[in-house]
Amino acid sequence: MRLLFVTSEIFPLIKTGGLADVSGALPAALTATGVDVQILLPAYRGILAQCDSPQHLGSLQAFHDIRCDIYQTTLPGTRIPLLLIDDLALYDRYGGPYNHPIYGDWQDNPLRFGLLSKVAAMLSVPNMLQSWLPDIVHCNDWQTGLAPYYLKQMGSMAKSVFSIHNLAFQGNFHADWRYRLTLNEEDFQPAGYEFYGHLSFMKAGLYYADALSTVSPTYAREIQTEHFGFGFQGLLQHRAHDLTGILNGIDTDVWNPSTDPYLPNNYDEKTLASKKNVKKALQVELGLQPLASAPLLGVVSRLTHQKGLDMLVEIAHELLATGCQLAVLGSGEPALEQEYLALMQQYPGQVSVTIGYNEPLSHRIMAGTDIFVMPSRFEPCGLNQMYGLRYGTIPVVANTGGLADSVQGGVVPDKGLLPTNMTGLVMPENNPWTLLVTLRQALQIYANSRQWKQLQKQAMQRDVSWKTSAQHYLEMYQKLLNV
Known part of the structure; x- marks a missing residue:
């Protein structure tokens, strides 16, 4: 043929x-x-x-x-x-x-x-x-x-x-x-x-x-x-x-945490502890406080209404009050770019915003962050959520298009193991309040090291090739x- x-x-x-x-x-x-x-x-x-x-x-x-x-x-x-x-x-x-x-x-x-x-x-x-x-x-x-x-x-x-x-x-x-x-x-x-x-x-x-x-x-x-x-x-x-x-x-040769040349340390699902080194190096690179305990959220995206990133700005103050950090890479609507840059000025050491396109940095954000945020209003497929799965960076996504097809959510128990098919968190509705609630749920799982490690391994085992x-x-x- x-x-x-x-x-x-x-x-x-x-x-x-x-x-x-x-x-x-x-x-x-x-x-x-x-x-x-x-x-x-x-x-x-x-x-x-x-x-x-x-x-x-x-x-x-x-x-x-x-x-x-x-x-x-x-x-x-x-x-x-x-x-x-x-x-x-x-x-x-x-x-x-x-x-x-x-x-x-x-x-x-x-x-x-x-x-x-x-x-x-x-x-x-x-x-x-x-x-x-x-x-x-x-x-x-x-x-x-x-x-x-x-x-x-x-x-x-x-x-x-x-x-x-x-x-x-x-x-x-x-x-x-x-x-x-x-x-x-x-x-x-x-x-x-x-x-x-x-x-x-x-x-x-x-x-x-x-x-x-x-x-x-x-x-x-x-x-x-x-x-x-x-x-x-x-x-x-x-x-x-x-x-x-x-x-x-996705191209699993290009997007492979065990061989990625853009990372200071490589890792796989058996050596997940090395991911912490990538996180610390990223925090230093982006001028964030190098706190291992602080959950680091990542965004690599066009900064547009379609991508739902205006909703993330809207809830940013409540979210950052939990002590988490935020690393953003992207460009798009000038007004939204300015809102994110203002957020970085308001939260020095806690928020990093890089305007533009940077392939090596996108790999380091994908590997060095803990949670990847994709609240798109519509998303034909999306690839970043699959990069997140591959790198053990848990995607929080909207219930639309390819996000719904590639990320499996689940009911999270207070204690014990997560559902064995769960690979991320899916927003049941698409609005700022639901995004905040879903991110808080992700942070709750992050605080339970046993559940978090289970979720990371289940994400990394999903076939995204x-x-x-x-x-x-x-x-x-x-x-x-x-x-």
Whole structure:
């Protein structure tokens, strides 16, 4: 089975969020099952230089005024072929893959990601660059949403899968972009790529793909409701028989406390005592009081309303009055960033806030904290709670999406052992008061060393690898190809 995996970001080359982690790990897991995978990615600034001996395959006339170069290399750390779309005017820019560091989204994003989608389709029909043709084109999020449309427009024999990583980000643009992107006029309608008068990349993916997937079974059900569907619930209900929810895994080689190079000490479930050394080093690094007895709570996240982190600020004073500490890493809404920075000033030595993205520090926070806080209002899958499980850092999560599918709560007895299937704490409702009550319950378990050690071991024993998830994807592909 030949698979073209199309993505707008991939670890370790370019990352803004969980999509990069999935794109970096899932193709490797699929390769291990025998799938012949190639990955397609835009060559953002500096990416060609990060890759080993990129080979120029040739160029493609994607649109009447755009001819782009295609390079082939391998994804660093693997033998998986990586195809890079090189167009200096569109991709060689200072800033992130989607936006300018100051002025927001790039105004020509429709063209930048329309090109990604068009090239995916062009590589799926006979071409001059390579004889390899995919059986399946696996597209990810709105940035690749036009690829299933172009596949049908060009008469490709390949089947398409469109994966929804977050339905809230839709790629909706002015309708006039359909001319520049050579979309058929008659398809600009509700039974097509039109969405409330706009050209919608997400709508095109949802409407034209042969199969749909999303990143957890619970989220697959949630997005068919008005509350989580963001206007697409009717279409998703109509296509429910084509929609599969598959829980993400994590790269257990990259996220492994026993080998993690970013940690001052390594540990596993048999040497959990060494986790205390990581905690102390983290406290010193972040300017927190190095108190072994103080429960240390961690957050690594976008600081947004979706992630529920405004609720954590709201209860922070009551929470910190218990003597616990808080370490936050992330960036997002400016007002929320300022609230967290103000909290750090108010509680010196007890609260640390680092604004920005820092991969090594994210590993140390994941390993050095005791409790990981994820009160998301919606969370398609989430990966940090699984990193927490892997590192024996107990997740406290909302009862939504992939958080509900990956973390098992339970009734906590005052004394004695916890339920044997319990791996974390799940908020029964999503509001500040419930978050405070659930965190206090976690702190209560922390105070009982026997229960806490049991919970840590049960969390670390949960299988969060890609192995099972990749098998589910393989079954979906086989069903699509009638294998």
